[in-house]
Amino acid sequence: MVRVQKITLAHGAGGRETSEIIESFFVRKFRIKKVSSGFGLDELEDSSTIPLPDGNYLAITVDSYTVNPIFFPGGNIGKLAATGTLNDLAVMGAKPIATMDSVVVEEGFEIKLLDEIVSSMREILEKYGVALIGGDFKVMPKGQLDKIVITMAGLGIIPKDRLISDYNIKPGDKIVITGTIGEHGAAILTAQSGIGVEDQSILSDCAPIIEAMETAFEIGGIHAAKDPTRGGLAMALNEWAKKSKLTIIVKEENIPLRENVKAYCEMLGVDPLTLASEGRALIAVSPEKAEELVDALRSKGYRDAAIIGEAKKGKEGYVLLETITGGLRVIETPVGEIVPRIC
């Protein structure tokens, strides 16, 4: 499946090439390795799960954060690591309980910056009452690592009635997004390229989505949830369509997008659907609950929450966009590098 001989940036971009690497080197090599009836590597959910003796599930997630620059408009690598970890748990229905971090730093890194990064991490974790229970700290000689990489593991408990899955979307389900898309990706792209939109700075949306998910579970009818990070909405919707063997149709005019992100994407010729969000949840919900969910989200401050489309029986694994002009186009799984070191 992986036919090239060397790793390219695209292999880390979260799109098709990343899926190929993970499929070839991890899923196939480690197939059948799964703990009892939890979700393991085969399912490739945002977190893995292990059934607990009391009927609930333990959710566990691990991600490395390599974002460049390490301080970006709207956050830094510490805030991103804590946020991303909590979000991977939250979209599985888990209540986060504990985290561990492993920090690898380049020799010569400023202690003051490390302090700011760790403080941002702590601020997020403390706000949500999540413990940091351990970790690791390593240093690489100058020139062997660009500044800092943080890997964070998160543990949470999924109450037995809250186990959702990417495989679980039903025909007719409405697709809800909790806010505007692509801001993290656009902010990092701006910071990396030095090319911005005049007078309209773009901030990363980096923020925990725990309240949004709690609101969703109060309403009920939730079948799946996902945070559209690397590869953006395009990647998330394609994963859902493939895993649920359905067609997903979204309406361009309903997808919330800030004016500055839109202008920026038009200027650079980038598809905003492929840009990462780091503070949004994509939720598949029973049609009869969809309006109620959007209203509840809006009343909790998610003012841009919207129903953007629905899942249907049809060609399996297809994602279609109904454009503003009324046409239909296929949204492909993103390929290529998009933005390196986006998260």
Added chain:
Amino acid sequence: MVRVQKITLAHGAGGRETSEIIESFFVRKFRIKKVSSGFGLDELEDSSTIPLPDGNYLAITVDSYTVNPIFFPGGNIGKLAATGTLNDLAVMGAKPIATMDSVVVEEGFEIKLLDEIVSSMREILEKYGVALIGGDFKVMPKGQLDKIVITMAGLGIIPKDRLISDYNIKPGDKIVITGTIGEHGAAILTAQSGIGVEDQSILSDCAPIIEAMETAFEIGGIHAAKDPTRGGLAMALNEWAKKSKLTIIVKEENIPLRENVKAYCEMLGVDPLTLASEGRALIAVSPEKAEELVDALRSKGYRDAAIIGEAKKGKEGYVLLETITGGLRVIETPVGEIVPRIC
């Protein structure tokens, strides 16, 4: 506590400076954050623990592997990551059940090497029936990371009667090591420096210590266990002496050391007590069980297992070495960089 302005290699060496960074930036900032009555960041054990509803404990560990070279005599970074993760669980009394890995690779990395590394990882995990249930894969642009860093998280279950702790060593306890020391450190040092010992190649001891720990728990009387990795025996014994508020005395003549490692250390002026092992367990055991433990270990193939010393009431936190010539010297917590990217 950390008075310098920039990170040095010593901060990652696993000795006193690493302890200072972890104390200043993680333990203090995140103090009081602990999950119920498990071990958290305050205790800095090899794994953290969370009590489960059935009275057992969940053990969790996370470590980043930055070893250089990535293929070394006796192993590679994939074998080391899997081994180190299993060992951190095993020394806590845990039965490993699942792992997750997060792999960060430099653009241009050879797919063939990735394949070898992941295969080595799998071989170790499969041998012990441990699942790989998820992970992450990121790529950094060429020149921003030297080849590959692997972070691995491990989960295990500690049966309620097997919860041991670095704080738990009793006066009179014998200190047992399951084999010769310092081989991983010496192998990496040889590989990095290009300076070896003629006709006596040094292999890393990198190997899981699960059988050794299972043997120990069958014998019973185990109060603490540790794998002496970064900072070697010197670091491990100092941690024990400080946490248990005891003096630990070890006899130089009883510490198993291969001739080639000894010769190499003498040639370079390196103290073998500060060199990492990656396949040895240090065990504190009730005196009446010590001989039985060593016999059992030897009969299981750990031919160099030995009682190397004991814990005593005395000056708190001190580690003393009774030298071959009969003198006593203090073994300090290692300082300085020792060997960069040792693990």
